[in-house]
Amino acid sequence: MTAVAQWPPRTRDTRASLEAYERVLGWPLIVDDTLVSARCASAALELSLDAVVSTTCSAFDAVTVPYAVGADLLVLLGRGALDQVPALAYGREQVVVLVAAGTGSGLKSMAGVLVESGPGGRLILPPSPRRRWDTPPWSPRAEEPCPLPTGGAIETPLRIALRSFGAPPPP
Template sequence: MRTVASWPPVARDTLAVVEAYTRVLGWPLLVGTTFVPPDRAAAELTALPDILLSTPCSAFDAVKVSHAVGMEAMVLFGRRDLGPVPCLVARRDHVILLVQAGTGGPLSELEGVVSVEAGPGGRLVLPPSSGHQWDTPPWAITSEKPCRLPEGRALAESLVDAQRLFGGIATSPRQEDSAIGRASAHSCRGTAPPSAIHPAGSGSS
């Protein structure tokens, strides 16, 4: 496997990006339902622009929220020194936030959270798949290493505040704690079908 010539990889360098997934993050790659090496993934993405590249949600939990709420939450994360929080924009409709594996469950019952995808059965569609791009990539900008993922609960207050702004809700701190407590009583694994983050009918190998 080659060494990325410059860091961080730029979006237009498909091979550099997919190699960063495997070499820096240790994420396996799927085209359709087939696990593939980076060079094949890059070749298929180049030849078939509509094909979807994905990875199992094993190393992280993926928290899906609306675009407006997600972007406001990202501002709040920065102000509250919670970042960087890896953030993927999916078709400009939703934002997907990555948190530590097994910690996304407490967010699943918060207002504005569309789904929480976790475990090897879950799938996250990855850039440079069509319509998907990183707002904040999951790797460090200054060195070839992964970002440290936040714990899901650390993001709860900011997500509630962002939803209050864009959704018009008036969730009190006590209501927020109650929602988090209820969600904590069960695992986040399987809280939403894979189609919530990996759309049905996606490309195949």
Template sequence: MSKYVSPVPVLVATRCRDAGLDAVVVPVREGRKAICSLEKDAVFEPVAAPVPFLRGSESVTLLVLAGTGTVLADLRGVRIATGAEVIPLPPTWEAVWGTPPWHPRVRQPAVLPAGSTLRPVLESALSARV
């Protein structure tokens, strides 16, 4: 048996449902602007945790605490996926982790931000939309 083949079946979940989070989906261009702004703020405010997100070819999906994404639903160009809606996860052609929702050095989930904390950044990114 090759050392690269697992002797145990491996299950890779590529869809997520009822994960205890909300997904804030924005167009890719505006999503990249928002991520750049969030990462810049994290450099100057080391207390701020990075916001987990997925990159797709047409959108960026920011992950926030369950039940808090709906406060962003009124922003033009934003779609909120909650609860029973399916969110595509890596490794699929639909999604790649930008920042995963876990800590890289310890086996713990990352703390997700509340949706309201993203409002100023998303408003700014979406206002530049042409």
């Protein structure tokens, strides 16, 4: 495996982030609707500020909640044993928490929660517009993925966060 240009990748370092997605995490990269390599994705982003980089939800389930609920959830997780849960913000509208693949389905029944999973699910990644990592999915010390919690491990804190803000409409 070739080393990523800079470790850990910074959000604004497009090349290092794309290399980390592909090489360290093993995620397929999709620009708009085309499966590409990290190098091609980087070139596409340089050519177009509107290019959208995404991946399938094959390696994880993506749990999306309204921003306020997500911010509260991340604080609750940080107070417990789950302080390094990969999460990203979609502007100030939504927070997406990554859990182990196939474990998020039990969270779908909660009001205001959307779960994407499997090869048909998609997650839009930074450096796409209005996307940033709150907690990246890789270790800050070594070129390796962070362990993902199960959906069950975040269920209780998620229920508490949802209660704090009422039952919001689905994102």
